[in-house]
Amino acid sequence: MGKRVAVVGVGMTKQRSSRPDVTGQELINEAVRAALEDAGISRRDIDAVVIGNMDHFEGINYVDTWSVDGSGALMKPIMKLTTGGTTGTTVAMAAYYHVASGLFDRVLAIGWEKNSESDTTGAIITAFDPFWDRPIFAGAVAGLALEATQYMHLTGATEEDAAYVAARERRHALNNPYAHLHINLTIEDIMNSPYLSWPVKMGDMCPRTDGACAVIFASEDVVDEFPSQPAWILAVADRHLWAYTSDPYVNQALENGWWFPALEWAAGEVYDKVGIRDPLKEIDVAELYLPYSFAGLRYMESLGFCERGGGPALVRSGATDMGGECPVNPSGGVMSSNAIGATGLLRVAECALQIQGRAGDRQVPEVKIALATGFGGCFWSDVLLMGREMPEKPRG
Amino acid sequence: MEPVAVVGVGMTAMRRERREDGYADLVYEAVRLALEDAGMTIDQVDNVVTVSNDFFDGRTISSMAVQDACGSYDKNVSTVEGDGTFGAFYGLMRILSGSFGTTLVCAHHKGSESVMPLITNAMFEPVYERFLGAEAVTSSALQARAYMDKFGVTEEECALVSVKNHGNAFRNPLAQLPLELTVEEVMSSPYVAEPLKVLDCCPISDGASAVILASAEVAEKITSKPVWVKGVAHCCDAYHLGDRDLSDARALRDAARRAYSMAGISDPRREIDLVELYDAFSYMELMWLEGLGFCGPGEGGKLTASGATAPEGEIPVNPSGGCLSGHPVLVAGLNRIIECVLQISGEAGERQVDGVRTAVAHGINGPCGQSHCVWVLGGEK
Amino acid sequence: MEDWRKGQEIVVMEGRIKVPYRWAAGEVGTRYLQALRDERKFLGTRCPGCGIVYHPPRRHCPDCGRECAEWVELGDRGTLVSYTVVHRHHPQLSPLPLPFGYGIVKLEGADTGFLHLLYEFGEGELEAGLPVEAVFAEEREGSVLDVRYFRPLREVG
Numbered sequence: 001m002g003k004r005v006a007v008v009g010v011g012m013t014k015q016r017s018s019r020p021d022v023t024g025q026e027l028i029n030e031a032v033r034a035a036l037e038d039a040g041i042s043r044r045d046i047d048a049v050v051i052g053n054m055d056h057f058e059g060i061n062y063v064d065t066w067s068v069d070g071s072g073a074l075m076k077p078i079m080k081l082t083t084g085g086t087t088g089t090t091v092a093m094a095a096y097y098h099v100a101s102g103l104f105d106r107v108l109a110i111g112w113e114k115n116s117e118s119d120t121t122g123a124i125i126t127a128f129d130p131f132w133d134r135p136i137f138a139g140a141v142a143g144l145a146l147e148a149t150q151y152m153h154l155t156g157a158t159e160e161d162a163a164y165v166a167a168r169e170r171r172h173a174l175n176n177p178y179a180h181l182h183i184n185l186t187i188e189d190i191m192n193s194p195y196l197s198w199p200v201k202m203g204d205m206c207p208r209t210d211g212a213c214a215v216i217f218a219s220e221d222v223v224d225e226f227p228s229q230p231a232w233i234l235a236v237a238d239r240h241l242w243a244y245t246s247d248p249y250v251n252q253a254l255e256n257g258w259w260f261p262a263l264e265w266a267a268g269e270v271y272d273k274v275g276i277r278d279p280l281k282e283i284d285v286a287e288l289y290l291p292y293s294f295a296g297l298r299y300m301e302s303l304g305f306c307e308r309g310g311g312p313a314l315v316r317s318g319a320t321d322m323g324g325e326c327p328v329n330p331s332g333g334v335m336s337s338n339a340i341g342a343t344g345l346l347r348v349a350e351c352a353l354q355i356q357g358r359a360g361d362r363q364v365p366e367v368k369i370a371l372a373t374g375f376g377g378c379f380w381s382d383v384l385l386m387g388r389e390m391p392e393k394p395r396g
Numbered sequence: 397m398e399p400v401a402v403v404g405v406g407m408t409a410m411r412r413e414r415r416e417d418g419y420a421d422l423v424y425e426a427v428r429l430a431l432e433d434a435g436m437t438i439d440q441v442d443n444v445v446t447v448s449n450d451f452f453d454g455r456t457i458s459s460m461a462v463q464d465a466c467g468s469y470d471k472n473v474s475t476v477e478g479d480g481t482f483g484a485f486y487g488l489m490r491i492l493s494g495s496f497g498t499t500l501v502c503a504h505h506k507g508s509e510s511v512m513p514l515i516t517n518a519m520f521e522p523v524y525e526r527f528l529g530a531e532a533v534t535s536s537a538l539q540a541r542a543y544m545d546k547f548g549v550t551e552e553e554c555a556l557v558s559v560k561n562h563g564n565a566f567r568n569p570l571a572q573l574p575l576e577l578t579v580e581e582v583m584s585s586p587y588v589a590e591p592l593k594v595l596d597c598c599p600i601s602d603g604a605s606a607v608i609l610a611s612a613e614v615a616e617k618i619t620s621k622p623v624w625v626k627g628v629a630h631c632c633d634a635y636h637l638g639d640r641d642l643s644d645a646r647a648l649r650d651a652a653r654r655a656y657s658m659a660g661i662s663d664p665r666r667e668i669d670l671v672e673l674y675d676a677f678s679y680m681e682l683m684w685l686e687g688l689g690f691c692g693p694g695e696g697g698k699l700t701a702s703g704a705t706a707p708e709g710e711i712p713v714n715p716s717g718g719c720l721s722g723h724p725v726l727v728a729g730l731n732r733i734i735e736c737v738l739q740i741s742g743e744a745g746e747r748q749v750d751g752v753r754t755a756v757a758h759g760i761n762g763p764c765g766q767s768h769c770v771w772v773l774g775g776e777k
Numbered sequence: 778m779e780d781w782r783k784g785q786e787i788v789v790m791e792g793r794i795k796v797p798y799r800w801a802a803g804e805v806g807t808r809y810l811q812a813l814r815d816e817r818k819f820l821g822t823r824c825p826g827c828g829i830v831y832h833p834p835r836r837h838c839p840d841c842g843r844e845c846a847e848w849v850e851l852g853d854r855g856t857l858v859s860y861t862v863v864h865r866h867h868p869q870l871s872p873l874p875l876p877f878g879y880g881i882v883k884l885e886g887a888d889t890g891f892l893h894l895l896y897e898f899g900e901g902e903l904e905a906g907l908p909v910e911a912v913f914a915e916e917r918e919g920s921v922l923d924v925r926y927f928r929p930l931r932e933v934g
Binding site: 415416454511513514517520522523524525527528529530531534535537538539540541542545586587588589590591592634635636637638639642 | 782789792802803806831832833839859860862863867869870871872880881883889890893894921922
């Protein structure tokens with residue numbers, strides 16, 4: 001039977017628009033050293049390393065073997081995973097399964113990106129099918145804009161509703177010294193920012209960032225060795241549906257009435273495993289991969305925080321603000337920092353800090369259960385549920 | 397480690413160019429074959445690990461393009477970027493966690509669609525090394541030289557590996573390059589980067605493969621002859637070539653030691669019946685045999701010259717023809733596992749080796765075998 | 778029905794990943810490349826724990842993790858650890874006309890080897906342990922190619 005797994009150490013670099021003072025390996029090492037120090041262990045105590053980023057953002061092939069000077073994987077097992085935007089949560093899940101398998105007790109997970117070193121959009125364009133999509137339609141912003149217009153059409157949501165989400169994320173980021181953007185944008189500022197691809201405006205989008213995050217996962221057998229309170233992984237699940245860009249827009253609304261099936265199915269799976277029935281009430285804090293503002297409306301509905309079309313009212317009610325029923329993204333989220341390969345892992349790291357009560361000015365009081373998500377690929381979703389209490393039994 | 401079995405394997409033919417099929421088509425073919433082999437439907441697979449590399453596919457998030465083909469719809473799925481042996485290792489851990497009963501692992505590669513040296517050049521550090529133009533062949537030549545100098549291994553001994561493996565490929569209908577060669581022919585083939593000659597090097601290939609892993613509970617329901625995973629481990633050496641002793645595969649020795657320990661193997665030469673290892677270049681077979689503990693350091697050439705590694709020898713190595721006879725990168729490690737499974741279950745056709753109970757499969761990542769993954773597979777639980 | 782595949786010529790789309798890269802050398806790498814460019818000097822860093830002098834320099838020791846704060850000036854001569862003579866290479870990757878060599882060179886004062894190019898050597902001249910020297914470019918820009926290549930050490934005079 002598998003082992004129960006907890007996060008026992010967290011390290012992150014300050015997220016910045018550009019870090020020319022360090023190479024990629026050195027940037028990774030900054031986060032790794034912070035995580036090892038946080039966990040009170042040394043490189044030699046680590047049994048295995050998992051690492052992730054997106055190849056074409058830095059143009060480095062075999063990042064696992066390249067990373068060794070920074071990741072500390074010298075003469076250790078190291079494995080690379082990559083799934084686009086979900087990479088960081090994918091790496092967290094891989095570290096989880098490494099430990100849960102019983103083969104490794106202390107596993108270091110690393111997500112990183114130096115987006116300053118390439119043309120981010122130039123690289124993302126190559127995610128699209130070379131025959132059907134790439135010559136015609138590509139890039140992250142336009143794809144999200146299609147989702148936004150569809151959502152507005154189906155629910156009557158407005159651009160101003162979305163601006164509420166963006167303003168919340170910017171406001172929360174002011175409490176996070178590690179966040180990239182510290183700009184207190186008002187709803188008016190966001191509404192007045194230039195359109196990138198209607199209805200998505202500059203103020204609705206995430207930045208591109210240089211940053212790294214390292215998280216140490218440990219087995220129930222060794223968790224007592226570590227100084228900080230363990231943040232237990234309660235359940236993980238993902239769905240990476242579809243292969244073509246046009247698939248989500250057709251299927252999301254039409255197929256059996258599913259709204260955002262990848263997120264709904266993955267969230268449903270972890271809720272079932274843990275026994276969550278009323279997510280808004282039972283989950284104390286959520287760190288969600290919201291790549292742009294409209295996601296902060298629709299995903300609330302897909303996560304079961306409110307009924308379909310209820311996202312705008314929920315966000316306007318303040319329930320997702322600090323002090324609300326379930327604060328969303330106390331860290332400022334992806335709209336405030338987006339070193340893509342690190343982004344999903346930062347969600348997990350932030351949840352761990354919240355559970356441990358170590359989140360500083362962004363701390364939500366009394367966090368017992370926290371939710372982390374990753375978004376990427378073709379509207380793919382990764383979901384992790386974390387908690388303060390050790391689960392009664394291992395449950396993946 | 398709780399028992400986990402390989403219950404189905406599937407691989408496409410390896411060919412220089414499969415222009416009629418996109419890589420998702422190749423994955424579909426391999427997955428369908430693995431499901432048929434296991435007697436399963438895709439609905440009985442409860443999670444998937446795909447293996448791909450964005451550089452080789454010329455596509456960011458290249459695994460996106462195979463999600464339909466691998467049947468991951470509404471399943472938990474993830475993507476390992478690296479050799480198939482590493483992807484399969486992740487698939488194994490997902491079962492050991494208790495979360496899943498069956499993992500489908502698939503890998504694809506279309507070498508025909510890109511320019512291999514430009515891609516392997518991207519393994520090298522951008523500030524200090526990449527502009528020098530080193531790539532897989534030239535860096536491996538440095539390793540071959542270091543290894544041969546240290547132990548006095550000759551080019552003729554390396555050539556024996558090419559002769560043997562290309563010859564073995566005649567009995568593998570899925571191999572790309574069956575060749576009837578003599579040592580003289582290998583020796584007289586032109587140098588690419590000394591001491592490596594054209595016939596010391598693997599070809600460029602298209603292909604895909606899939607394996608299905610299952611927990612003991614599931615495996616024993618599905619098949620009457622599961623092949624069991626006895627031990628697996630991997631390990632990574634230093635990155636900069638100049639930081640390493642290129643003549644010493646210490647990361648392989650470490651991975652082998654741990655995999656053997658899991659499998660309860662103390663004398664590999666006696667206890668292992670067959671080896672499928674990652675012979676991207678002929679010298680690698682000698683070095684990896686030593687690293688895997690089948691002979692002492694520098695003795696791989698003599699072991700090969702003795703005939704011990706021939707199909708009818710004491711410890712057959714790469715009876716499938718190896719990577720020298722077909723090298724879809726990433727897929728190649730899965731193919732090593734697949735050959736071991738076929739040999740253990742007595743389904744290796746014309747190339748069947750008698751009495752294979754325990755076999756070792758091996759894969760590598762990074763330049764000059766920087767990272768090694770070792771699998772021990774066996775017929776008994 | 779006639780097989781529609783018969784006589785078909787498969788369409789192939791030509792493409793290229795068009796992503797420009799700008800790799801930062803970082804503070805440590807920048808100091809190294811500046812010394813190469815401005816002073817024709819090779820610098821390494823020493824690990825205070827292991828005592829190893831790393832070349833190229835490391836900010837932190839890959840093994841013990843300590844900061845390698847001490848800079849060490851290395852010689853521009855060294856010995857060949859391994860080498861290859863390249864006869865076939867992709868034209869986009871060849872920095873020198875064929876045949877040229879790659880070598881791992883251990884510079885005087887360094888404990889690790891350095892991958893670089895070899896040129897101006899005779900047939901059969903290369904061997905492990907051979908003393909070699911750096912040949913610097915006249916116009917230097919702050920890249921590893923400010924060293925054009927290494928060649929067998931010529932006796933002075």
